Amino acid sequence: MTSTTPAPTDPSTRGIAVQLTELRRVYGGVAALDGLTLHLEPGELVALLGPSGCGKTTALRCLAGLEDPDSGSIEVGGRDITGVPTNKRDMGMVFQAYSLFPHMTARQNVEFGLELRGRDRSARRARAGEMLELVGLSVHADKYAHQLSGGQQQRVALARALAIEPQVLLLDEPLSALDAKVRAQLRDEIRRIQLEVGTTTLFVTHDQEEALAVADRVGVMSVGRLEQVAPPAELYSAPRTPFVADFVGLTNRLRARVEDGRAQVLGGSIPVLPGSADGPEAVVLVRPEGIVVEPGDGPAPATVVSASFLGGHGRVVARTPEGEEVSVQVANTDVTRYRPGDRVHLAPRGDAALAVAD
Amino acid sequence: MVPFFAYTTVFLIVPTAVVVIGAFLDADNRFTLGNLEALTEPSVVRGLTQSVILSAVTSLVGALVGGVLAYAVSTAREGSVTRRFFTSLCGVLAQFGGVALAFAFIASFSAQGLLSVLLGRVGLGTGSGLWLYEWDRGLVLVYLYFQIPLMLIVFLPAVEGLRPQWREATETLGGTTWTYWRRVAGPILMPSFVGAALLLFTNAFSAYSTAKALVSQANPLLPLQIGSSLSSEVILGQENAGKAMALEMVLVVAVVMVLYAWLDRRAGRWMR
Numbered sequence: 001m002t003s004t005t006p007a008p009t010d011p012s013t014r015g016i017a018v019q020l021t022e023l024r025r026v027y028g029g030v031a032a033l034d035g036l037t038l039h040l041e042p043g044e045l046v047a048l049l050g051p052s053g054c055g056k057t058t059a060l061r062c063l064a065g066l067e068d069p070d071s072g073s074i075e076v077g078g079r080d081i082t083g084v085p086t087n088k089r090d091m092g093m094v095f096q097a098y099s100l101f102p103h104m105t106a107r108q109n110v111e112f113g114l115e116l117r118g119r120d121r122s123a124r125r126a127r128a129g130e131m132l133e134l135v136g137l138s139v140h141a142d143k144y145a146h147q148l149s150g151g152q153q154q155r156v157a158l159a160r161a162l163a164i165e166p167q168v169l170l171l172d173e174p175l176s177a178l179d180a181k182v183r184a185q186l187r188d189e190i191r192r193i194q195l196e197v198g199t200t201t202l203f204v205t206h207d208q209e210e211a212l213a214v215a216d217r218v219g220v221m222s223v224g225r226l227e228q229v230a231p232p233a234e235l236y237s238a239p240r241t242p243f244v245a246d247f248v249g250l251t252n253r254l255r256a257r258v259e260d261g262r263a264q265v266l267g268g269s270i271p272v273l274p275g276s277a278d279g280p281e282a283v284v285l286v287r288p289e290g291i292v293v294e295p296g297d298g299p300a301p302a303t304v305v306s307a308s309f310l311g312g313h314g315r316v317v318a319r320t321p322e323g324e325e326v327s328v329q330v331a332n333t334d335v336t337r338y339r340p341g342d343r344v345h346l347a348p349r350g351d352a353a354l355a356v357a358d
Numbered sequence: 359m360v361p362f363f364a365y366t367t368v369f370l371i372v373p374t375a376v377v378v379i380g381a382f383l384d385a386d387n388r389f390t391l392g393n394l395e396a397l398t399e400p401s402v403v404r405g406l407t408q409s410v411i412l413s414a415v416t417s418l419v420g421a422l423v424g425g426v427l428a429y430a431v432s433t434a435r436e437g438s439v440t441r442r443f444f445t446s447l448c449g450v451l452a453q454f455g456g457v458a459l460a461f462a463f464i465a466s467f468s469a470q471g472l473l474s475v476l477l478g479r480v481g482l483g484t485g486s487g488l489w490l491y492e493w494d495r496g497l498v499l500v501y502l503y504f505q506i507p508l509m510l511i512v513f514l515p516a517v518e519g520l521r522p523q524w525r526e527a528t529e530t531l532g533g534t535t536w537t538y539w540r541r542v543a544g545p546i547l548m549p550s551f552v553g554a555a556l557l558l559f560t561n562a563f564s565a566y567s568t569a570k571a572l573v574s575q576a577n578p579l580l581p582l583q584i585g586s587s588l589s590s591e592v593i594l595g596q597e598n599a600g601k602a603m604a605l606e607m608v609l610v611v612a613v614v615m616v617l618y619a620w621l622d623r624r625a626g627r628w629m630r
Contacts, residue, residue, distance in 0.1 A: 066526055086529040093530040099523035102628035103545045112541075113531035146627050157527075164531060 015043030015200040016077040016167045018063070023072035025058050025224075032058040033069065034224030040168075045194050045201040046229070047211035050221035051247070056204045059221075060170050063202060065089045076167055092161030092199075096173040098153045100145040106132065106156045107141040113164040131159035134193060151182040158190065162197060169194065169201040175210060187214055208248050212236065220244045236287075238273050242356045245285040252291065252326050256284040258355045266291065266326075267299030268348040276355035283358050288329040290351045293318060295337060298345025302326065307338040318344055377608060380601035393602035402583060402603060408493055409563055409580040410610075416501040417558035423502075424509020424558075425517075425551060431510065432517040445514065448507035455504050460571035463490060463500050493578040497569055505558050512557055516550035519629040546628055553621035556614050564611065580607060 018040040025033040032055045040046050048056040061067040063074060065086035074082045081089055092113075100109050110128040119127070132138045135155040145153055154174050161169060171190065175183040191214040194201050205211050211218045212232040219229040220243070228240045239245035256265040263272050263284045272284065293302075293316050302318035305325060314335035316328045326346055330338075338344065384390040396402060427444075434441040466473045467490050490496035520543055528538040566581040577583045580603060587600030 064526075064530060066529070086526075087532050087534060089530075090532075091530055093527065095523045095527065097521065097523050099521065099527045101524060101527070101542055101546070103542075116532040116537065144627075160527075160531070170530075 015041075015198050017042050017075075018168055018200055018202070019073075019075040020059065020063065021073045021075070023059065023062055023069045023074070025055075025062065025067060025069050031055075031224045033062070033072075036072070036221075036224065036226060038219060038226060038229065040200050040202065041216075043198045043200055044216045045191070045203060045214060047203040047205055047215035047218045048221055049205060049208055049211040049218050049248070051206060054221040055224040056206075056221050057172055058224075060172055060202055060204045063168070064091055064093055064170050090164070090167045091170055092164060092166035092168075093170040093172065094154065094157045094161050094174040096176055098145065098150065098157070098177065100148075100153050100156055100160070102145045105142050105144055106137060106148065106152075106159075109145075109156055110160045110163045113160060117164065127163055128159075131163045132156070134162070134196070135159045135189070149182075150178050151186055154178065154186060155189070158193065162193070162199070166199060169199045171201065171203040173205055176205070176207070183210070190214060212248070218248075220247060222247075238352065239285070239354055240273075240275055242285065242354065245354050250288050250327060251285045252288065252324075253283050254286055254324060254326065255322070255358065256282050256355060258282040258284070263353065263355050266320075266346045266348050268350070270348045270350055271352040272355045273352050277357040278355075279357070281358040282355045284353050284355045286348065286353045287351070288315065288327045290349050290353060291326060291328045292347050292349055293328040293330060293338070293344050294347075295342065295344055297343060298347070300346045302344050302346050304338045304340050304342040304344055306340055307335050309335045316344075318346060320346070374608060377601045377604045380598050381605040383598055385598070393598045396599035396602055397606055401577075402580075405577060405580040405583045405603075406606065408578050412493060412497055412501065412579065413559045413562035415498055416505045416562045417555050419498075420502055420505030420509050420558050421513075421551060421555035424506045425513055425554075427506065428510045428513040428517045431514060432520075445511065448510045451507035452504050452511055455565060456567040457571045459500060459503060460568050463496070463503075463572070467496075467499075491572055493569070493573060496572060497579075500568060500572065501562050501565065505562060508561060509554055509558055512554040513550060516547055516554075516625060516629065520546065546625075549621040549625035549628075553618045553625060556618040556621070560611050560614050560618075563614075564607065 018038075020036055020038045023033045023036040024031065032053075034055070036055065036059055038046070038048075038059070048059060050056045058067060062069045065081075065084060069082070072082075073080055076089075100106070101112065104112065107125070107128050110131050111124040114124040114127055129138065129141070132141050135158055137152060137155050137159070140148060140152060140156075145156075148156065154177075157174070174190070175186055178186065187210055190203075194214075203211070203215060212235070215232060217229055217231055218235050220227045220235065222243050228235060228244045230238075230240075235244065236249055239248060245251050254265050256263040257280045258264075258272055258276065258278050259280075261272055262269050263276075263282065265284050265286070270284070270286075270290075276282075276284075300320065302320045305317040305319050307316045308314060309332055312332065314330045314332045316330055316335070316338050317325055318328065319325050328346065381393050382389055382391065384392060397406075431441055431444045434444075463471075465471055468474065490499075524542050524546070525538050528542050533541070564581060566585060569579055569582055570585065573579075573582065577586050584600045584603045584607070587596040587603065
């Protein structure tokens with residue numbers, strides 16, 4: 001997983017605090033939001049991450065005013081905007097589907113929000129030029145949406161959303177329609193621009209790599225609730241719930257005995273994270289990079305099932321005599337040391353892990 | 359492609375060639391411009407004018423009413439019974455012309471028509487019912503019967519092509535519903551709307567059998583005059599004058615269809 005550590009957001013930026021409190025939204029008896037509470041610091045970029053149907057987009061749409069919560073409140077800069085219509089909320093939004101107005105050029109799209117705000121022509125043109133420059137599309141200013149690639153369209157959409165100098169920027173899976181390479185480029189660009197303009201931003205995505213790469217903090221959602229909100233590194237290394245451990249990154253579920261804050265697993269002992277279960281019949285959630293594999297016999301023997309080269313690193317899957325399959329991350333140069341059927345032994349590296357009841 | 363070319367050759371290219379060539383031949387098959395003089399006769403000019411007026415009025419009213427209905431249908435859930443019912447119904451009604459339609463209106467609105475009698479009993483009589491046989495009143499109503507459903511069918515895909523994100527983007531940028539329709543949806547739909555209206559125009563302009571079944575005493579429309587000149591047993595040798603009138607129709611329809619194709623291409627680009 002590539003993860004560029006985001007620079008901490010400058011608190012002196014023009015961002016504004018956002019507070020969602022106990023938001024609840026039910027569709028046909030199913031709670032899309034089940035008491036969601038989330039705070040965004042001024043200028044912060046928070047990513048909401050979760051599987052389809054977890055409620056992340058509903059939360060963003062409630063903040064935009066495109067959905068009305070059944071209960072709960074939304075405050076921006078200390079002002080309650082729960083009942084304020086969308087067009088009075090002063091929020092810029094980039095959508096998952098391409099949303100440029102097809103009968104307008106890129107420049108006209110960017111100018112549109114300014115025109116609605118009564119800005120004169122020269123001011124509009126100057127600001128649109130500035131925004132298109134910011135997203136690197138000045139040379140395409142006079143092109144229509146159908147003349148732009150998907151990535152370019154989303155850049156223009158970002159420029160359009162930022163042109164009005166919104167209090168809050170909302171990004172609803174803006175990269176999901178793009179191919180992998182463009183997605184990675186634009187993801188980094190979004191972060192660069194967000195840091196430059198300092199707008200408080202809520203970024204919704206189902207792609208964990210995307211969330212971990214761009215956000216100051218990531219909120220993991222499941223069935224309408226926030227499971228955990230934390231900086232990317234903390235979320236990855238210290239998941240607070242089994243769902244977060246499972247959803248973010250790869251995880252091995254290994255039977256273990258937990259006593260006195262330590263888990264006995266794979267012939268070694270590792271500390272367990274706060275909130276872990278205790279007892280002789282527990283399961284400890286260990287990352288592939290939290291385990292080492294070596295050829296030959298040892299205290300925790302296993303048999304290689306597969307060894308794969310994954311580019312930046314390699315992965316060995318080995319089966320223990322108890323039938324547990326363990327995924328281990330190895331250096332990409334070491335992959336050739338292992339062949340299916342080889343005898344190996346495993347050991348924990350010693351990183352703390354979450355233990356849950358079996 | 360071969361069946362397509364065979365079909366268009368037999369049913370479009372050959373008849374058009376017959377019309378074009380025949381318009382410039384006399385009774386002895388010699389070249390002449392004499393047939394074109396028939397186009398300047400007051401009755402022919404009147405026929406063309408009235409055909410254009412009838413087509414323009416029914417296409418405009420049909421486009422407006424059908425456009426609103428298309429939007430209403432598009433708000434129904436995709437695949438819902440309401441939506442399927444209306445699109446299927448309009449598919450049938452748009453093709454329901456000719457003698458059967460004329461008879462339906464005569465049975466309903468003529469002096470002794472069912473609706474006329476019922477309305478007469480409650481003091482809302484429709485008079486002698488002769489208006490039904492006039493090109494500028496009766497035919498307008500009858501033509502609208504198939505023009506409105508045709509508009510719904512032709513225009514519905516364009517309305518369905520409006521992306522919800524366009525409305526939401528307008529709102530987040532500070533616009534109202536009125537802003538959305540005036541600045542976004544309206545301009546996006548306009549080429550499709552005008553294109554569909556042009557299609558309605560040609561549909562009415564070339565309609566023959568409905569008018570023929572209702573209007574039997576005179577030939578107030580160009581298609582009826584062409585039919586009359588081709589089948590007249592009173593004045594012989596009028597076929598080629600009829601072909602000149604048909605050429606006139608072909609030219610009008612060709613201009614309209616070129617405009618339609620241009621608008622359709624433009625709308626298609628936007629809706630991709």
